[in-house]
Amino acid sequence: MASTLTRDEVLRIAALARLELSEAEIATFTRQLADILTYVEALQQADTTGIPATSHVFTTETAWRDDTSAPSLDRATVLAEAPDAEVAAGLFRVPKVL
Amino acid sequence: METGPFVSAIALRDAIGRRELSAEVAVRQALDRIAEHDPSLHAFLTVDADHAIARARQLDAAPGAAGPLHGVPVALKDNIHVSGMRTTAGSRILDEYVAPYDATVVERLERAGAIVVGKTNLDEFAMGSSTEHSAFGPSRHPVDRERTPGGSSGGSAVAVAAGMTPLALGSDTGGSVRQPAALCGVVGLKPTYGRVSRYGLVAFASSLDQISPLATTVADAALALDVIAGPDPRDATAADRPAGRFLDALTGDVRGLRVGVPRHLLETGVDPDVLKTFENSLETIAGLGARIDDIELPHSRFAIPVYYLVATAEASSNLARYDGVRYGLREDASTIGEMYDRTRSRGFGAEVKRRLMLGTYVLSAGYYDAYYLKAQQVRTLIQRDFERAFAQVEAIALPTSPTAAFKLGERTADPIQMYLADIFTVGASLAGLPAISVPCGTTNSRLPVGLQLIGQAWDEATVLRLGGAYEATRAT
Numbered sequence: 001m002a003s004t005l006t007r008d009e010v011l012r013i014a015a016l017a018r019l020e021l022s023e024a025e026i027a028t029f030t031r032q033l034a035d036i037l038t039y040v041e042a043l044q045q046a047d048t049t050g051i052p053a054t055s056h057v058f059t060t061e062t063a064w065r066d067d068t069s070a071p072s073l074d075r076a077t078v079l080a081e082a083p084d085a086e087v088a089a090g091l092f093r094v095p096k097v098l
Numbered sequence: 099m100e101t102g103p104f105v106s107a108i109a110l111r112d113a114i115g116r117r118e119l120s121a122e123v124a125v126r127q128a129l130d131r132i133a134e135h136d137p138s139l140h141a142f143l144t145v146d147a148d149h150a151i152a153r154a155r156q157l158d159a160a161p162g163a164a165g166p167l168h169g170v171p172v173a174l175k176d177n178i179h180v181s182g183m184r185t186t187a188g189s190r191i192l193d194e195y196v197a198p199y200d201a202t203v204v205e206r207l208e209r210a211g212a213i214v215v216g217k218t219n220l221d222e223f224a225m226g227s228s229t230e231h232s233a234f235g236p237s238r239h240p241v242d243r244e245r246t247p248g249g250s251s252g253g254s255a256v257a258v259a260a261g262m263t264p265l266a267l268g269s270d271t272g273g274s275v276r277q278p279a280a281l282c283g284v285v286g287l288k289p290t291y292g293r294v295s296r297y298g299l300v301a302f303a304s305s306l307d308q309i310s311p312l313a314t315t316v317a318d319a320a321l322a323l324d325v326i327a328g329p330d331p332r333d334a335t336a337a338d339r340p341a342g343r344f345l346d347a348l349t350g351d352v353r354g355l356r357v358g359v360p361r362h363l364l365e366t367g368v369d370p371d372v373l374k375t376f377e378n379s380l381e382t383i384a385g386l387g388a389r390i391d392d393i394e395l396p397h398s399r400f401a402i403p404v405y406y407l408v409a410t411a412e413a414s415s416n417l418a419r420y421d422g423v424r425y426g427l428r429e430d431a432s433t434i435g436e437m438y439d440r441t442r443s444r445g446f447g448a449e450v451k452r453r454l455m456l457g458t459y460v461l462s463a464g465y466y467d468a469y470y471l472k473a474q475q476v477r478t479l480i481q482r483d484f485e486r487a488f489a490q491v492e493a494i495a496l497p498t499s500p501t502a503a504f505k506l507g508e509r510t511a512d513p514i515q516m517y518l519a520d521i522f523t524v525g526a527s528l529a530g531l532p533a534i535s536v537p538c539g540t541t542n543s544r545l546p547v548g549l550q551l552i553g554q555a556w557d558e559a560t561v562l563r564l565g566g567a568y569e570a571t572r573a574t
Contacts, residue, residue, distance in 0.1 A: 017451075017455055018439050053475050053477070057528075063337060096432070
């Protein structure tokens with residue numbers, strides 16, 4: 001069975017992924033994502049009744065460390081990477097939120 | 099192409115130890131080689147000659163404290179942080195990003211005396227099998243410039259294959275070190291998931307990513323793993339197991355070792371030259387006294403679909419951090435929402451967008467059970483197949499890649515064709531198992547072929563021993 005995807009679905013996914021797609025991208029992704037979804041439909045043939053999902057390949061290997069505080073990256077160093085920041089106040093600056 | 103200046107990392111370290119050359123001379127040889135060949139190969143995105151030479155002089159001035167990689171120039175895939183150096187991850191969105199700290203593997207390499215000379219090209223955020231998805235243009239195959247070196251760690255594979263550095267690190271999520279190693283004719287070793295700290299590695303798919311060495315010899319790969327492996331309080335998924343002495347595993351003796359071959363996976367889709375080379379390598383291994391047995395991995399045919407659902411889902415979450423707020427590219431807009439959308443749309447390339455779309459879709463309400471949950475259940479079945487096989491054998495052999503190096507542009511229009519390059523490597527990734535790719539010959543067009551050996555969890559030693567014994571038969 002071939003999967004189909006509508007333009008509206010592609011736009012809905014793009015909004016969730018925070019991507020603004022061009023008309024050309026919408027057309028290409030509508031086709032390619034449908035092809036990929038058709039390809040992965042093979043999975044439905046696998047009988048997974050009662051099979052647990054893998055969340056981590058080696059759940060027994062959790063490493064423990066002491067819960068002690070240690071210095072993290074220096075604030076000025078971090079803010080120096082920001083596209084826009086109020087370094088003296090220790091703040092990232094962004095366009096208006098509301 | 100003609101041989102480069104380095105026989106192996108170990109030979110170079112020993113020569114420096116005997117004072118036949120200084121670390122500075124070794125670094126200058128690497129830099130000269132890069133200057134000569136990189137304009138046509140494009141293995142590197144950043145070369146930091148000043149940093150490397152200064153570091154070499156420091157090592158030369160401090161004799162006596164020679165580490166296991168003393169004076170060895172190394173190249174790092176450009177998704178591994180070196181403090182003060184650019185980390186682009188092959189993406190426009192991190193074009194000008196300078197890492198504020200060292201990855202754990204970088205600290206460990208430098209403590210061992212290695213010298214970072216630069217950062218290598220990759221598919222954007224390690225998503226690809228050819229380096230053609232790099233925002234900075236593809237790397238080229240050292241044997242044939244019209245072909246891809248494989249990927250995503252293609253730049254690191256080219257750096258080692260072309261003799262620019264004797265050792266490099268890449269990252270392997272679904273085959274991203276083993277496949278380019280095979281295509282370029284070098285050794286690539288993906289450790290067990292959790293063997294090596296991921297602190298300072300740009301995340302793609304966190305349940306699969308593992309930093310992995312590329313080298314000219316199995317012994318060099320083993321030594322590199324000795325240096326970078328071990329627990330790290332900064333990565334809770336780095337297992338609490340002491341780093342081994344993997345180099346000691348190379349005894350050369352594989353008599354009585356049982357090697358499984360899942361022949362049912364080789365019936366279709368494998369290039370005849372690759373298959374012939376693979377069969378020859380099995381005969382050689384049998385000649386060393388190992389036993390070749392047929393095994394079944396019945397759920398392997400689901401490995402590519404499972405991988406692309408799990409990896410893209412994880413990527414869609416990991417790459418949410420690129421929002422133009424704290425670092426990287428920002429596209430101006432009047433509201434924060436528009437700023438996010440424009441930044442990400444301009445900053446990410448087509449393959450990354452495609453995978454973010456797929457990953458977002460499979461995690462979205464109404465589709466999660468059918469795709470993501472189903473994939474994680476089938477992943478359990480794939481893992482159980484390996485467990486069952488390892489009750490019979492100690493290692494599993496497969497070609498690393500179904501074909502030798504393919505032409506640039508040949509697969510970029512068809513994402514599924516590109517994904518199939520990983521058909522023999524994703525299984526070990528999904529099950530977290532260690533696997534090595536060792537050169538095993540060439541096709542009729544002189545392109546390298548890789549033999550992949552997969553081991554049980556935490557048993558890198560067996561695949562290193564087998565790979566090393568096999569490699570020794572080819573050195574004559």
